[in-house]
Amino acid sequence: MKRVLIFGNRLKELRTYKNLTQKQLAEIAGITPATISAYENNTKNPSMAIVKDIAQKCGVSMDWLCGVSAEYNNIETYSHIIEVLTSIAKKLSVDVEVCNQIDDAVNLRIKDTVMVAFAKEWVKIKNLYADGVIDNSLYQLWLEKQLKYYDCYIGETPDESITYNETGEGIDNMGRTHTKKG
Secondary structure, three states: OHHHHHHHHHHHHHHHHOOOOHHHHHHHHOOOHHHHHHHHOOOOOOOHHHHHHHHHHHOOOHHHHHOOOOOOOOOOEHHHHHHHHHHHHHHHOOOOOOOOOOOOOOOOOOOOHHHHHHHHHHHHHHHHHHOOOOOHHHHHHHHHHHHHHOOOEEOEOHHHHOEEOOOOEEEOOOOOEEEOOO
């Protein structure tokens, strides 16, 4: 019973932290606002499938949501890292530079080739945004596409997440078609 009480409290904490109403969280989770209310008030128990779905869609670990862990985030994919980096940059006014030498500035230095590729594109789009060439809605649209594209596990490349059919054609996370090499 204690775990259920923790789940309800954590769910409400998560919803409040993300500035969501019960209705908004219900839409994200694909359940009713009444069900969210019942979970938060500890009058209904969620299935593990619902817990997993809420955790994935809200970017938290199931362990945290169920009270097994004190760790809030479950960073397993490049998409999760990008969400954290962009959130940090927004909250702390962080500038990201792709550079070859260290100078007096603080630089974010990443050796992971997938993250370096993202960072190079991010710098370009941030500069367009800072220069007023694009507005926030275009920046957010770009970011959503990047999160979808990079939604692969750390250590994989986005190309490894392409599902190919028997003819060797595949579609990546962004809906682009590919032909299998070799």
